[in-house]
Amino acid sequence: MEHPILFISVILDWIGLPVPHGPIGATFLEKLTAPYLTYSWMLMAFLFVVPKLTLGKLELVPGTGQNFWEALIGGLMDFFTEHMGREKARAIFPVLATFFIYIVLANMIGLLPGFMSPTSSLNITLAMTIIVWLFHHYLGFRQHGWHYYKHFMGPIPLIAPLMMLLELIANFARLISLSMRLFGNIMAKEVLLGVLFTLAGAYFAPLPILCLGVLVSIIQGVVFVLLSVIYCVGAMDHAH
Amino acid sequence: MTYSDQKPKKEEKGILTDIAIYGQSGMTFSLSVLIGFGFGWYLDNKVFSGWTAPWLSFIFLGFGIAAGFKHLWDLSRKFAKDDD
Incomplete structure (x- = not known):
């Protein structure tokens, strides 16, 4: 397949930095300029700059920008609260809300020509999943102390080692299913869009897939965060 | 917030939760089997360098299958608890 034009890679190439030709570069510098990393950094910069610009000074009567962020953050907070109660939701909110915003945005920018989804690389999704995985065990240990190991023992002492x-x-x-599902869905979307663009881009063939892509992007973001929430709730609940 | 406008919102979120949980269950099941077998294979071929082959692979494959079914069992119990 003709690989799509990614404008950051083109710019980096123009500056004179090495850009990997395969999915992963050979040297350290090439690894740093891999498209999924550069686009991830662009996304991070976006997420730093845009809230700064749209929020500005917080006001009691919110303007358009502040209204949007309040709706988003408030909605997420309600969503977490519904699943685990206010106290616990506050504990996990910073991590998982960040993940949600990042994932949805990362899925979405792949729909624009010249961009790619960082989440269509297993490196990114696996990294996020490992963070969530360690995080929910950390929460379990913080909630229960060393008694957290009882979560893994089952109800009957006799078969505890088996359990x-x-x-x-x-x-x-x-760990694997969470990362693989996000990666697979977004990768499929990217590849499908690429193929349709090269085959019949002039006849709007990718259009239905673009619509589906919006849907998939949002659903996968929600599902990732929802499963993380479920794992966290499971870790913080009492053992059976 | 009154009860009447809380209700549909809650149901909508319920559907998403169900999609997340049950959509994940198939993959978790198959991956449990694969991880069980993979771990057994690793023990067989790398740790004990072949002289327990193929037994640990089979034993851990059994554990993997059991883990998959345990996951389904937990899921059904959770489902039953949510129902009432």
């Missing part, structure tokens, strides 16, 4: 093994396997399955 522990099963729980560990299921836990690692979480």
Whole structure:
């Protein structure tokens, strides 16, 4: 497949920096200029700058920009509160809300020509999943202290070692399934769009997929955060 | 917020939650089996360098399958608890 034109890579190439030709570069510098990383950084810059610009000074009667962010953050907070109660929602809010905004945006920019979704790289999704995974175990330990290990033991002491093994396997399955699902969905969207653009871009062939892409982007963002919330709730609940 | 305008919102979120949980369950099941087998294979071929092959692979494959079914069992219990 003809690989799509990514404008950051073009600019970097023009400056004289090495840009990897495969999915992952050979040297350290090439690894740093891999498209999924550069676009991720662009997204981070976007998320730093745009709220700064639109929020400005916080006011009691919100303007347009502040209204949007209040609706978004308030909606997310309500969503978390509904699942785990106010106290716990406050504990996980910074991490998971950041993930939500980042993932939805990262999924969405892949729909624009010249951009790619950072989340269509397994490196990014796996990194996020590892953070969530460690985070929910950290929450479990903070909530229960060392008694957290009882979560892995099951109700019956006799078969506790077996249960522990099963729980560990299921836990690692979480790690992989969470990252793979996001990666697979977004990668599929990207590849499909690329193929349709090269085949029949002039006849608006990618248009239905673009519509579906918006839907998939939002749903995958929501599902990722929702599953993270469910894992966190499970870790903070009492053992059976 | 009154009860009447809370109700539909809650149901809508319920559907999304269901999509997340049940959409994930199939993948978790198959991955449990794969991880179980993979771990057993790793023990067989890398840790014990072949002289327990193929037994640990099979045993851990069994554990993986059990873990998958345990996940389904937990899910159904959670479903039953949510229902009432």
